[in-house]
Amino acid sequence: MIYSEISSNKQKTALLITCFLVLIIALGWVFSMQLEAPGLLPVAVIVSVLMSLTSYYYSDKIVLSMSHAKEIKKTDDPDLYRTVENLSIAAGLPTPKVYLIDDTAPNAFATGRDPKHAVVAITTGLRQKLTKPELEGVMAHELSHIGNYDIRLTTIIVVLVGIVALLSDWMLRISFRGRRRGKEGAIIMLIGLIFALLSPLAATVIQLAISRKREFLADASGALLTRYPQGLSAALQKIAADHEPLEVANKATAHMYIVNPLKEHIEQKDKIGWFANLFQTHPPIDERIKRLEGMNL
Amino acid sequence: MIYALIIIGVLVLGGVAIYNNLVHARNRVDEAWSDIEVQLKRRYDLIPNLVSTVKGYAKHEDSVFTKVTDARAAAMSAPTPSAKLAAENQLSQTIRSLFAVAENYPDLKANQNFLSLQSDLTDTEDKIQAARRFYNGNVRDYNTKLQTFPTNMFAQMLGFTAKTFFDIDEKGPEGQPVNVQF
Numbered sequence: 365m366i367y368s369e370i371s372s373n374k375q376k377t378a379l380l381i382t383c384f385l386v387l388i389i390a391l392g393w394v395f396s397m398q399l400e401a402p403g404l405l406p407v408a409v410i411v412s413v414l415m416s417l418t419s420y421y422y423s424d425k426i427v428l429s430m431s432h433a434k435e436i437k438k439t440d441d442p443d444l445y446r447t448v449e450n451l452s453i454a455a456g457l458p459t460p461k462v463y464l465i466d467d468t469a470p471n472a473f474a475t476g477r478d479p480k481h482a483v484v485a486i487t488t489g490l491r492q493k494l495t496k497p498e499l500e501g502v503m504a505h506e507l508s509h510i511g512n513y514d515i516r517l518t519t520i521i522v523v524l525v526g527i528v529a530l531l532s533d534w535m536l537r538i539s540f541r542g543r544r545r546g547k548e549g550a551i552i553m554l555i556g557l558i559f560a561l562l563s564p565l566a567a568t569v570i571q572l573a574i575s576r577k578r579e580f581l582a583d584a585s586g587a588l589l590t591r592y593p594q595g596l597s598a599a600l601q602k603i604a605a606d607h608e609p610l611e612v613a614n615k616a617t618a619h620m621y622i623v624n625p626l627k628e629h630i631e632q633k634d635k636i637g638w639f640a641n642l643f644q645t646h647p648p649i650d651e652r653i654k655r656l657e658g659m660n661l
Numbered sequence: 662m663i664y665a666l667i668i669i670g671v672l673v674l675g676g677v678a679i680y681n682n683l684v685h686a687r688n689r690v691d692e693a694w695s696d697i698e699v700q701l702k703r704r705y706d707l708i709p710n711l712v713s714t715v716k717g718y719a720k721h722e723d724s725v726f727t728k729v730t731d732a733r734a735a736a737m738s739a740p741t742p743s744a745k746l747a748a749e750n751q752l753s754q755t756i757r758s759l760f761a762v763a764e765n766y767p768d769l770k771a772n773q774n775f776l777s778l779q780s781d782l783t784d785t786e787d788k789i790q791a792a793r794r795f796y797n798g799n800v801r802d803y804n805t806k807l808q809t810f811p812t813n814m815f816a817q818m819l820g821f822t823a824k825t826f827f828d829i830d831e832k833g834p835e836g837q838p839v840n841v842q843f
Contacts, residue, residue: 446784446787449788450784450787450788450790450791451791453696453791453793454794456693456799501734
């Protein structure tokens, strides 16, 4: 079951990169045709390939620096480090690097392109709040994301979908505020419209890739690893009780965290409506806790 | 004639798939075993330091020290996983008796070196437990493959045999009820 999950994640990652390549190259083609500048097409090809390679090899570093996470050594926090080491041994994974985010909001995530290049990050707020069994539960959840190759897909999504969202935002602004006349204005208008359509699509891609299934699966296999589902469910309860939003998280990275770090969506759900629902990347915590407590090991 | 060839072809392909599947599973078990050995070796390395530290304070407990040293030597030289299993359980027990001796020496319990060795040893024991769990999970998967149809018909013939779990000794101190005397 886990092995099919791994190959499905690898396929989804390849599909995502292909879609991105096609999109950027198609854009380059539209520009080069309309502006009668054939040189633009090879540029678009090179740029899109470079962006894809960068996102494959460096997206974990981009994500970590976006979150202001800093690597810690074993001597900095032996308890945390040993917990990660022991769980990795039990899961049969190489020990990931451990990063700390200096923020009082409780949260954690995992990133990297494969288990050999993996990182688990935890906020200082969560580190201080949790007891040992709870910390083990959280870390086992993150290690399950690593073992299932969830990290490769979710991390690349941050960068690729982030670029598309950024471009669409930018194009929309130019097309509506610029009000240019003639051929040029029409092209930009057209591209702006294409991106306007793509923006909700990007959100859907995030949601599809994340899906409730992924979090539930990580909860379940994490609980199998520690043989103590109560640890993770107690940790989730503590995180849910805290309403402080995580400052370093944004819509592009929210799906990576163990619990949605953009807490305002809980209280203002009715006001934002369907658009906020597009970004509902996590299943409700109550349901996750209920499933963990119903587990029979 | 053609049908017969197709049937033979399918059977051969199926056999190859079953064989490769078993080899993968067995390799995973062997790999998991080497993970355990890494941690066991770490424990062997810690023990001489621990013994010499305790010796500095508790000079008259020679029998305990010999037991630990002997058990360590026996565990290190155990040839097969099942012999290793028995020897490791023996070693764990002697280490426990060594810590019981240390309880009687307050100066020793305050020694920084002793405390760090003790925490290293506890950590190593935790890691052995973790590695053991991973190993047992792989043994379970491998044995299940061996025992289920249709693999069970060829497995013996191809030279695959069931592996033993790395269990903690149920008859050891932790498996027995505690005797409290007043």
